[in-house]
Amino acid sequence: MLWTWILRLKEVLGVDKAIAYTVLSRVLVILGNFVTVLLMVRFLSPVEQGYYFTLLSLVALQVVFELGFSFVILQLAAHERAHLILYPDGRIEGEEPALSRLASVLQLTVKWYSRAAALLAIILIPSGIYFFEKNEQHNGAVHWLYPWLLAALACVAIFLQDPICAFLEGCGEVRQIAGLRVCQAIGNAAFAWTAMLSHHGLFAPAGTMVASGIIGGVFIWRRRNFLLGLLRFRASEHVVSWRVEIWPFQWRIAVSWLCAYFTRQIFTPILFHYRGPVEAGQMGMSISVVGYFSAIILAWMTTKAPTFGGFVARRELSELDALFKRTLWQAMSFFLVISCASWVAVDVLFHLLPKLAVRIVSPFDFAFLLIGTAGSVLAQSLAIYMRSFKREPFLWQSVSVAALTLLMCRIMAPGMGNMGVAISYLMCTGIVGAISAWLIFHFWRQTISRTLLRSSCCEETGE
Numbered sequence: 001m002l003w004t005w006i007l008r009l010k011e012v013l014g015v016d017k018a019i020a021y022t023v024l025s026r027v028l029v030i031l032g033n034f035v036t037v038l039l040m041v042r043f044l045s046p047v048e049q050g051y052y053f054t055l056l057s058l059v060a061l062q063v064v065f066e067l068g069f070s071f072v073i074l075q076l077a078a079h080e081r082a083h084l085i086l087y088p089d090g091r092i093e094g095e096e097p098a099l100s101r102l103a104s105v106l107q108l109t110v111k112w113y114s115r116a117a118a119l120l121a122i123i124l125i126p127s128g129i130y131f132f133e134k135n136e137q138h139n140g141a142v143h144w145l146y147p148w149l150l151a152a153l154a155c156v157a158i159f160l161q162d163p164i165c166a167f168l169e170g171c172g173e174v175r176q177i178a179g180l181r182v183c184q185a186i187g188n189a190a191f192a193w194t195a196m197l198s199h200h201g202l203f204a205p206a207g208t209m210v211a212s213g214i215i216g217g218v219f220i221w222r223r224r225n226f227l228l229g230l231l232r233f234r235a236s237e238h239v240v241s242w243r244v245e246i247w248p249f250q251w252r253i254a255v256s257w258l259c260a261y262f263t264r265q266i267f268t269p270i271l272f273h274y275r276g277p278v279e280a281g282q283m284g285m286s287i288s289v290v291g292y293f294s295a296i297i298l299a300w301m302t303t304k305a306p307t308f309g310g311f312v313a314r315r316e317l318s319e320l321d322a323l324f325k326r327t328l329w330q331a332m333s334f335f336l337v338i339s340c341a342s343w344v345a346v347d348v349l350f351h352l353l354p355k356l357a358v359r360i361v362s363p364f365d366f367a368f369l370l371i372g373t374a375g376s377v378l379a380q381s382l383a384i385y386m387r388s389f390k391r392e393p394f395l396w397q398s399v400s401v402a403a404l405t406l407l408m409c410r411i412m413a414p415g416m417g418n419m420g421v422a423i424s425y426l427m428c429t430g431i432v433g434a435i436s437a438w439l440i441f442h443f444w445r446q447t448i449s450r451t452l453l454r455s456s457c458c459e460e461t462g463e
Contacts, residue, residue, distance in 0.1 A: 028182060030292050032189030036204065037285060039196035041359055048202060049359060050268075050277025051132075051142050053284025056205050057268045058128050058148075059155045065120045066159065069112060070166040072250050076105045076240060077170025086171060092229070097238035102171075103230040104239035109163045110231065117160050125152045135273055142277075147202035154209035161216040168223060180219050187211035252392050259402035263376075263429055264291070266406060267413075267421045274414040283418050286361045290373040293338055297377050300331035301384045312389050324385050328378075335377060339370045361418045368422035368430075375434030382441040393444045394437065401433040 040049060080102040084094030092099055128148050169177045191207030220227070264287060272280035311320035346366050350357040360366065383394050405428040412420030 028185035028189070030296070032185060032192070033288065033292070035189065036192045036196065037288070039193060040201060040204075040285075041356060043196045043199060044201045046278045046281055046359065048142055048277075049281030049285065050272055050279070051144050052202060052205065052281065053268045053288070054132075054272045054277065054280055055128075055144070055148060055151060055202070057265045057284070058124075058131065059151055059205065059209075060265045061124060061127075062120060062155055062159050065116045066162070066254075069109070069250055070163050072253065073105065073109050073163055073166045073170065077102065077167050080105065081171045086226070092226075099233070100238040101240050103233035106167055106227065106230045108240060108242060109167060113160055113163050117156050120159055121152070121156045124155065125149065128152060131269070142202070144202060147200075147206055150203065151206035151209060154206050154213055157213040158209055158216065161213065161220060164220050164227070165216065168220075176219075180216065184212045184215050187215050252395050255395060256392070256398050259398040263402050263405045263425075263433075267409065267425070270409055270413050271417065271421060275417045279417050282359060282361050283421055285359055286366055286369055286418075289342070289360075290369045293335065293342070293370075294373050294377055294380075296338075297331050297335045298380060300327050300334075301381045320385075328381055331381065332374070332378070335374060339374070343367055343370060361422065365418050365422035368419075368426040372422075372425040372428075372430035375430035378434050379429075379437035382437050386441065386444060389448060393440055397433070397436050397440055401428055401436070404428045404432060 040052065044052060080098045083098035084092055084102065086092055092102075125148075129145070132144050132148065165177055165180065188208035188211050191211040192204040195201055195204040195207045267287060268280045268284040271283050311317070311323070343363060343366060346357070346360065347363040349360075350363060361369070379394070386393055405424055408424040408428055409421055412424055414420075416423070
């Protein structure tokens with residue numbers, strides 16, 4: 001009886017293997033990171049915790065070199081794959097122009113990322129060494145050099161794999177890539193926990209990336225016949241133009257990704273520089289926690305994105321608005337529940353376990369981070385709605401909010417520490433970002449409605 005209800009629920013929700021694997025991988029990442037945080041409290045000192053999260057923030061600078069290309073690759077591959085038949089043994093059948101363009105996508109991808117990876121290694125490794133040496137404290141008691149070198153090298157390896165995985169996903173291997181993420185989540189947790197338990201906690205970030213690199217490398221190796229065939233294919237005049245087809249989309253995505261980095265990842269390095277590793281570690285752990293909440297809540301919207309696009313294609317705007325409003329209400333209501341519960345948990349932690357509570361920011365600062373994250377979730381939800389129209393109205397809003405956040409954080413962090421950063425995040429992302437996003441959405445929604453209405457009238461009259 002129970003299994004019958006489970007199957008019926010699965011059918012009603014439309015859960016296939018790809019969705020199940022995606023949800024499972026996200027849950028495993030959150031659970032794995034939760035256990036890692038507990039081990040971190042047990043095996044890392046507050047100073048080492050600051051180095052840990054600062055190292056992660058510096059490695060995240062790879063987004064500067066990626067420039068949003070993976071998302072574009074996925075879309076281009078998916079478009080060309082629609083005209084081809086791909087077989088498990090690597091054979092491809094279909095239209096010659098589509099095959100030529102698909103091959104050119106992969107060839108351009110490998111060429112771009114090979115050069116970008118070399119540049120990433122040349123800049124990232126010495127930059128990290130310079131940063132830690134300049135801000136080193138406690139007479140070199142924290143041995144950060146080898147953890148940093150291994151993490152940076154593993155980051156470069158994953159940087160080379162990610163576009164290949166995006167290309168394969170665009171070629172139809174959505175379920176397989178989702179399964180890969182599940183395996184990587186398990187491997188990441190195993191390597192991180194091993195590093196913590198063996199009293200080499202600063203190697204945990206490198207361990208997770210090494211695990212992802214090994215598992216991802218095996219995955220790609222098994223598809224070598226298909227990939228090598230496309231790399232060796234002599235593309236005809238039917239090729240993808242980087243300047244015409246890629247760059248107009250890529251630069252907008254790249255700017256958005258950079259803004260996302262500066263509105264969250266930059267907090268820890270700034271605190272590390274001005275206030276030391278202890279406060280940096282407190283903020284790093286707290287930002288990670290609210291980041292998990294954001295990832296969970298946005299699942300409400302991201303899973304509806306294809307449906308939004310279908311409504312737009314059929315110009316069923318009333319149905320689109322109804323679904324969006326209902327989904328947004330559900331997501332924000334659930335966020336309110338988990339935010340209140342988490343704030344109460346933090347407050348109780350400070351009263352009952354003060355020695356453990358010193359690893360995170362105060363309840364007052366944590367409340368600011370939660371409100372700021374609520375604004376971020378709202379803005380991202382509105383962006384998902386508007387991107388279903390194949391538009392990106394938030395480009396300059398993202399730039400403005402990121403610049404304001406960086407400026408305010410730079411001014412307030414040296415004197416106020418975690419509270420200054422939390423206030424900056426609240427004011428810039430939670431208030432300015434959310435209000436400006438809502439105003440842009442409101443006026444843009446009216447404009448797009450009039451545009452579609454005029455287009456429909458012209459089609460009906462034959463003009």
